[in-house]
Amino acid sequence: xxxxxxxxxxxxxxxxxxxxxxxxxxxxxxxxxxxxxxxxxxxxxxxxxxxxxxxxxxxxxxxxxxxxxxxxxxxxxxxxxxxxxxxxxxxxxxxxxxxxxxxxxxxxxxxxxxxxxxxxxxxxxxxxxxxxxxxxxxxxxxxxxxxxxxxxxxxxxxxxxxxxxxxxxxxxxxxxxxxxxxxxxxxxxxxxxxxxxxxxxxxxxxxxxxxxxxxxxxxxxxxxxxxxxxxxxxxxxxxxxxxxxxxxxxxxxxxxxxxxx
Amino acid sequence: xxxxxxxxxxxxxxxxxxxxxxxxxxxxxxxxxxxxxxxxxxxxxxxxxxxxxxxxxxxxxxxxxxxxxxxxxxxxxxxxxxxxxxxxxxxxxxxxxxxxxxxxxxxxxxxxxxxxxxxxxxxxxxxxxxxxxxxxxxxxxxxxxxxxxxxxxxxxxxxxxxxxxxxxxxxxxxxxxxxxxxxxxxxxxxxxxxxxxxxxxxxxxxxxxxxxxxxxxx
Numbered sequence: 085x086x087x088x089x090x091x092x093x094x095x096x097x098x099x100x101x102x103x104x105x106x107x108x109x110x111x112x113x114x115x116x117x118x119x120x121x122x123x124x125x126x127x128x129x130x131x132x133x134x135x136x137x138x139x140x141x142x143x144x145x146x147x148x149x150x151x152x153x154x155x156x157x158x159x160x161x162x163x164x165x166x167x168x169x170x171x172x173x174x175x176x177x178x179x180x181x182x183x184x185x186x187x188x189x190x191x192x193x194x195x196x197x198x199x200x201x202x203x204x205x206x207x208x209x210x211x212x213x214x215x216x217x218x219x220x221x222x223x224x225x226x227x228x229x230x231x232x233x234x235x236x237x238x239x240x241x242x243x244x245x246x247x248x249x250x251x252x253x254x255x256x257x258x259x260x261x262x263x264x265x266x267x268x269x270x271x272x273x274x275x276x277x278x279x280x281x282x283x284x285x286x287x288x289x290x291x292x293x294x295x296x297x298x299x300x301x302x303x304x305x306x307x308x309x310x311x312x313x314x315x316x317x318x319x320x321x322x323x324x325x326x327x328x329x330x331x332x333x334x335x336x337x338x339x340x341x342x343x344x345x
Numbered sequence: 346x347x348x349x350x351x352x353x354x355x356x357x358x359x360x361x362x363x364x365x366x367x368x369x370x371x372x373x374x375x376x377x378x379x380x381x382x383x384x385x386x387x388x389x390x391x392x393x394x395x396x397x398x399x400x401x402x403x404x405x406x407x408x409x410x411x412x413x414x415x416x417x418x419x420x421x422x423x424x425x426x427x428x429x430x431x432x433x434x435x436x437x438x439x440x441x442x443x444x445x446x447x448x449x450x451x452x453x454x455x456x457x458x459x460x461x462x463x464x465x466x467x468x469x470x471x472x473x474x475x476x477x478x479x480x481x482x483x484x485x486x487x488x489x490x491x492x493x494x495x496x497x498x499x500x501x502x503x504x505x506x507x508x509x510x511x512x513x514x515x516x517x518x519x520x521x522x523x524x525x526x527x528x529x530x531x532x533x534x535x536x537x538x539x540x541x542x543x544x545x546x547x548x549x550x551x552x553x554x555x556x557x558x559x560x561x562x563x
Contacts, residue, residue, distance in 0.1 A: 136465075181466065185462035203470065
């Protein structure tokens with residue numbers, strides 16, 4: 085059995101009095117495509133943000149690629165991670181956001197080139213070539229010299245995916261990447277992600293409300309509710325034959341809202 | 346009282362020297378205020394209270410006291426503790442620090458206006474703190490603050506006559522000494538007023554343009 089690339093062990097997180105994650109534990113195998121589903125406020129986005137080091141944890145441990153994420157070992161003891169350690173750990177992880185968060189003052193190409201040049205010290209020429217390849221892959225190379233304001237939401241999100249890929253992370257986190265898109269633009273983003281899932285061996289964690297996409301895309305689905313995983317399993321099982329009452333009622337509501345599963 | 350052109354030409358060279366000093370003081374003061382203000386704004390945001398609190402206190406202190414008093418401190422009181430500044434240097438430090446506390450507020454507002462998602466994207470891209478400020482935050486924060494900054498610099502320009510109080514030979518001081526020497530105030534003071542008007546009016550036009558160009562954030 086292979087070592088998990090992500091191991092989450094009894095992680096707790098509170099925002100004030102609100103406990104978002106309650107001793108959450110799960111692990112992810114290298115190359116696995118994982119869909120995190122569940123009602124709003126169930127903690128699925130929070131765990132992604134914690135993995136990207138955008139939020140701290142209040143308890144528990146996380147290992148990523150064999151190393152502690154929020155702690156580091158010092159003289160055989162675990163101490164809280166410093167910025168240097170977090171910086172090194174972030175190299176392994178990339179993230180795509182619900183609201184794209186492209187840099188509006190830079191062109192599409194500059195958005196994709198920026199981090200490789202600054203963080204990895206890649207030459208501008210090399211970064212440009214690689215960025216154009218990535219933009220080509222997401223079908224955005226024709227818009228390389230355009231600023232994000234001139235793009236549609238779907239186009240922005242495809243650029244954001246290219247930007248995250250440019251740092252060649254081992255793990256990609258997708259946080260509701262189609263939630264802010266007009267319905268007719270969702271498919272172009274999902275197509276890019278399908279292709280990514282097919283053609284790379286990257287580990288991918290996906291928080292989504294698109295159940296049919298989660299069904300096609302994921303090797304395994306985790307159903308979150310109130311800061312815990314209520315049920316998990318392969319998509320066929322979760323979507324066709326959910327065992328838990330809460331999973332069943334969640335899926336019933338989704339179907340009632342008009343989504344296909 | 347009659348306007349005397351001959352007198353005007355007699356005092357013009359002296360006033361010309363004063364104009365150069367006034368412009369010099371404004372430009373150097375502006376540069377200092379821009380840089381100092383940025384540092385104030387960034388330090389004030391520091392999560393380390395031992396940095397943010399004293400800086401915040403200093404900023405409020407400087408803003409709460411008159412520029413003239415600060416100039417006197419810099420020029421007449423600092424020498425008591427062995428710091429002797431030439432008049433113009435003391436003057437531009439005074440102007441720069443004083444207006445730096447105002448520009449710091451402008452920067453702060455501009456920085457706060459950059460959406461949180463930009464900070465998060467920078468972190469996800471693994472930029473360090475310096476790179477985040479340099480390549481992501483400042484380029485987005487500065488353009489919308491241009492009109493407010495320019496406004497303060499025009500205000501600073503009009504306050505340069507205060508430097509006369511610490512013996513800087515800027516326009517006001519030259520005009521005053523000419524007036525005192527010849528006992529004629531009409532021409533020197535009129536010329537000072539005209540000079541400030543000639544610079545201020547176009548700068549108001551420039552301000553309008555800046556507001557149109559940068560005022561709206563996408």
